[in-house]
Amino acid sequence: MTLELQAVAVAPRGGAPLFPPVSLSVRPGEVATVMGPSGIGKSTLLDAIGGHLAHGFTLSGSVRLDGTDLLPLPPEARRVGLMFQDAVLFPHLSVGDNLAFGLARSVRGRPARRAAVEAALERAGLAGLHDRDPATLSGGQRSRAALMRTLLAEPRALLLDEPFSKLDAALRDDLRAFTFDHIRSRNIPALLVTHDAEDARAAGGQVIALEP
């Protein structure tokens, strides 16, 4: 599974492109980093890959995952996971149900699904928090729950939108290691957007700088 961007550029309708065309190929298990000043359109690039682009933007170039053209597909069919700056857990669901929302349909039967969710909680150090209100978790716990939710959906690629920037320094190292380890063990390509050079170094993959 390789994520391939070829001359991808995004422009507001009738306007100039936000950044020069981006081409890169992310190998399975690699975490590539896109860096650039704020406002350059880093998040918009991720939106374009994930299929979340707002109306009025024009996308050029091609995005392929494992040879499949992603652009004609609606976001829910792309199987591209998305991680945000704040974890963005669903506020109306318990922690466990947030994970169950993500858990792939292929896991069938209530006991099996429950077991899969419990196992994922366990792996994230969240054992026993199945019924908790997500709003009562700490920042680090929320991020780990969100990552587990994303991984349970069995994504074929992962997009990370500054997922560590709101955490304090000690927690940040922890969570980076946790996230990157999971990506490597899943052997899926990941694209990280950040303006923290430390993130890029820890990711260890190729680094692309977006400049106007």
Add this chain to the structure above:
Amino acid sequence: MTATRPDGGLLRAAVLGVVALGLVLPIVAGLWQTARAGAGVMPAIGATAASLEPLRALVALPGFGTALWLTLVTGLTATALSLLLAVATCAALHGRLPARAAGRMLTPYLAAPHAAMAIGLAFLLAPSGWIARALAPLVGWDRPPMIATVNDPAGVALILGLMVKEVPFLLLVILSALSQLPVRQHLAAGRSLGYGRGIVWIKVIMPQVWPLIRLPVMVVLAYSLSVVDMALILGPSNPPTLSVLLLRLFQSPEIGLLLPASAGALVQALLVVAAFGLLWGLERAGRALGRWWVRRGGRGLSAEPGLWAATAVSAVLFAAGALAMLSLLVWSLAWRWPWPAIAPESWSLRAWSSPGGGWAGALGNTLILAAATTAISLTLAIAWLEGEDRARRGRAGWAEALIYLPLLVPQIGFLFGLNVLFLRMGLSGGYLAVIWAQALFVFPYVMIALSDPWRARDPRLDRAAAALGAGPWRRLFTVKLPVLLTPILTAVAIGIAVSVAQYLPTLFMGAGRIATLTTEAVTLSSASDRRVTGVYATLQAALPFAAYAAAFLIPALVWRNRRGLVA
């Protein structure tokens, strides 16, 4: 180049179709029918020749000129004073009162139906009402004074009644507009330049607020110029305001009067258009004058006392509204209540004790209509907003205007014509006709109430759900709707309140066969037994209150373990 492709085309087409056929068509067709009848063409009663005769007959009616004048005076005065008080009160209290508390305080006044409020105010203001009773020992009245305090020929009581409902509405509208502006910073900047608080409001804040509240102010203006139920209860009776005069003509057994009545409905519509023109002219003039005034740089440190005086008047209106609501309940439970006692001497449940004799049927009808119109309106509103989401685009200006359309056209202008059409289709007098006509007014309020919270929710929740493989319908039902439970229930409560309050659509389309709490309460208000009137008006007010209470309590219960949703 691939442009992002708008999704949900089918859903959007369906919504557009329903809105065009269900909302725009009835209004346009109704206006057209009324216009034809106003020009003397109404084949159903044998009138086929177009002429100006109906208009001439209308103008020749005794009291027409006075009615026209009264309509203008009451409508314009009520709107202007309400706007003035609301703005000044906001300026005086903003930042001193938490927005949530203010919103909660306004809710009962928004929920109270116009008719119930008018009946309560009539109880309060009448020569035998609470105010006169409280004054009696001080002034030495030993019997109710012989002053026309309700139905006064100048329409003062009607203006007061309209203001009690309109000041809270405008306050809410202004508060929500202010929440979109950096008021605190602008106030600080203005005051640090030496301008008084009141002057900063007039010179800096209001010019920014006005574009956001222009449409609601137009709604208030159109409503004040064409109100029927409040004018029947509080307004002058002989001659009455134009809308009441027209209602009498429409309901007259003499069929020939339908033509001048229709011509009058057109006059009413033109009156509203003229008032909008006046507002537009004032806005232009105000802009020019305002610029000149701003450039002069006057600091006007003395506006503060004016603000506080206006706030005091608002407080009096709020107190009157609260007492009016209370008096409904007290009268429904009173038995012997001689002048000038402040409270009844003896109490009784007799007025409540025979539901089979009347109020149970009216309550049932009211509930059916409220449930049906609110369900339809909410479904359409959610479908509309979801369609916007799927196309990932905002709302065009014409679509926004379409939502407000039913609130800007005077009801009497198109309801008569619409009823002519319903008669031809065999719908008139049935539930379907009344539900349809009421939904024309319920939908805009539900849509307006739901739009802002819908757009203000965290869009990343949808993206997260989509990235996890959830399709558009699963996203709607398992993420959006649950997260929006509170605003949805608030919109439902508003829908119920609007439906319960509808008088003219129920009267016209129901052809007198569908009695609701509102039609009964208005009819009874001119009768003598205040106890029975009190029962109907209390029930009428209680339904929206209950709906708002439910909208407040249900989310608190459902989300008691979800801190992220009970902000």
